[in-house]
Amino acid sequence: MRRHSCFVFLFCGIFLPGILGFPQANNSIDCDSLLPNYEAEPQTSAPPYIIAVSFDNFEPENEVQVTLEALGDAGFKGFNLQAREIDGDVPVGTFKITDPNTKGLECHNMTNSAVSHANSDVKQKITTTWIAPKGVRDLQFIATVVQDLEKFWVGIQSKTLTPTHSESVNVTGKNKRKVCFSV
Numbered sequence: 001m002r003r004h005s006c007f008v009f010l011f012c013g014i015f016l017p018g019i020l021g022f023p024q025a026n027n028s029i030d031c032d033s034l035l036p037n038y039e040a041e042p043q044t045s046a047p048p049y050i051i052a053v054s055f056d057n058f059e060p061e062n063e064v065q066v067t068l069e070a071l072g073d074a075g076f077k078g079f080n081l082q083a084r085e086i087d088g089d090v091p092v093g094t095f096k097i098t099d100p101n102t103k104g105l106e107c108h109n110m111t112n113s114a115v116s117h118a119n120s121d122v123k124q125k126i127t128t129t130w131i132a133p134k135g136v137r138d139l140q141f142i143a144t145v146v147q148d149l150e151k152f153w154v155g156i157q158s159k160t161l162t163p164t165h166s167e168s169v170n171v172t173g174k175n176k177r178k179v180c181f182s183v
Contacts, residue, residue, distance in 0.1 A: 029080035031107035031114060032089065034144040034154050036078070042154040048074035049145045051081070051158035059164050060134040063096070066141055067127045075122040078146035082107070082114040083130055086138045086160065093136070096129040138162050
């Protein structure tokens with residue numbers, strides 16, 4: 001009986017995660033390369049996912065709503081979403097975790113510098129809030145999205161967001177006009 005119990009435990013630990021599908025606790029996406037930690041190759045076709053953002057411009061401490069969404073009925077089980085400066089390779093800013101299907105990740109010793117899946121449920125859309133840091137240049141949100149163990153896309157990008165220097169932006173992101181008078 002003891003051998004049978006060991007076999008069941010071993011079977012569940014090794015094979016069950018693959019049977020149930022990505023992601024499980026051991027199947028993560030690398031913070032730097034954005035590649036999942038298993039052997040499949042990324043898709044080269046156009047991704048059936050988009051990253052939408054609530055604003056084109058930001059100032060430090062602004063909150064930007066970021067949505068990762070499947071086009072059609074594609075759905076996804078796993079993802080890693082970050083903000084990176086254009087041509088940058090490390091995450092900038094932090095995420096406020098507001099969606100129960102998401103969790104914050106620590107990349108480069110920065111808490112919540114990336115956001116990922118909290119479960120293996122099929123998702124059509126997740127929404128999160130990104131908080132802009134000080135001293136960053138133009139940036140994009142970049143993601144890896146995993147449909148299943150065989151299909152994933154790396155490097156999905158949002159439109160470019162630009163820091164605002166000449167105008168003031170309040171915490172809701174709406175522009176405030178500056179009025180100048182000469183005497």
